[in-house]
Amino acid sequence: MNTILKNELFRRFISILFLILIWEIISRIIGDKIILPSPTDVAESIKYHASKDLFHHVYITLLRVFTAFFLAMIIGSVIGIVMGRKKKIDDYLDGWLILALNVPALVTIILCFIWFGLNEVAAVLAVTINKIPTVTVILREGTKAIDEKLIEVGKVYKMSKFDITKDILIPQLFPYFISAARSGLALIWKIVLVVELLGRSNGVGFKIYEFFSMFDVTSILAYTVVFVLIIMSIEWFLVEPCEKKLTEWRL
């Protein structure tokens, strides 16, 4: 098992190293710091910002990301599961779902800021509203795909609807939760940056806009690299192990 893990980590490490190498080469060819700073420039910039307020802004952004993530997952899942189990509700809400899926993120953000003010609540709400429809669609599909025969086993043993939902329905939805979580995380943090750019005065998105107005591409890339590394770590060290644990029974 350890050699497999070593090989996997080795491969992932090598591929990233290779990417950095290509970046270095291209930046040298271009030779313009404003268009593409080199990895070494960005590394120095990271060191500089880390000693100032980088982690403060990253922390604030992550807080927004996780708040919106959990709210969207919970609300979206509940609506999706209900729509999957009750045809009538599905018929009523399906139109709204399609509408919600197709409203651009930008429009939702701007409308939230206009209706609720340029504040934290509006910011997180905008991201959450954006993400709920995608979670709902995935969970609805999953709920429609569950094995009714297994639910019957619960009914035979006179289990309450709550227990059947908790012990028989939800476990069948684990792969769908993971799928919604993964695509959710990827989508949410990008929208959070836009929200911060449009209507907040802190966070990674805000800082990127600040650097943009000063053509400080090096700092933009510094913040980006740090943030992307954190998100990748979450995916590799949190989401994937969770996924493995929840789906180990699948062949």
Added chain:
Amino acid sequence: MNQINIEIKKKTFPLKTQNKQSENLIFKNLNFIIKKSQFVSIFGPSGCGKTTLLNIISGLDKDFDGSVQTVNSSTNPNKNISYMFQAPRLFPWLTAIENVKFPIKKKKNCEKIAFEFIKKIGLERYKNQYPNRLSGGMQRRIALARAFAPNPNILLLDEPFISIDKKIANSLRKLLIKLWKKNKPIIIFVTHDLDEAIELADRICFLSNLPSKILLDYEVNLNRPRNQNSKEFISLKRLLSSTTRLERK
């Protein structure tokens, strides 16, 4: 649990024939009583409503005109039903022992009870395996253990040993009798294999084609363990199959 009174006045299923909606009459005035500790086999041709009957008795199908009532003894007021389906219907995200534990997990010593059953079905080595890693025969053993785990008053089995290897099916039947002998619940066992019905049951109810009626309600008086090759067995089988063939016409 003294007895079950089954009274089905009318049971239909909607049937789509071309453009019309009509009804398929499954049961009309089907009544019978099952007494304590009886091992009853429901025998009938394909499509005669055997599974529907089990679904009605188990409470899964409430859409019928009539009633299924249990007459309880004063010592045990609970109607405790288990159902073993045609497919094992194990929960794939639970291990073997967790599946057996499932109907009794609210009990304090459920782990111990489940493990005892795992031992009785001979799957100690596999107790922590997931069902999709186990063979079909093993899965059915687990489903059988899960059905017996809550010590039911009534156990329903829907052709549980159909289309398995003969040897394994035989060992599963012996296992069923062994588990039944402990607390002797009422067993209602659906099959379309006459050998199986005669081997296992105290009483065989022969169902007709639709609308299903009871053609024959026969008490099997052979001693257990029953041998399919014995004279009594073979002559009983001949008697029953010719009687019911006549009745079906």
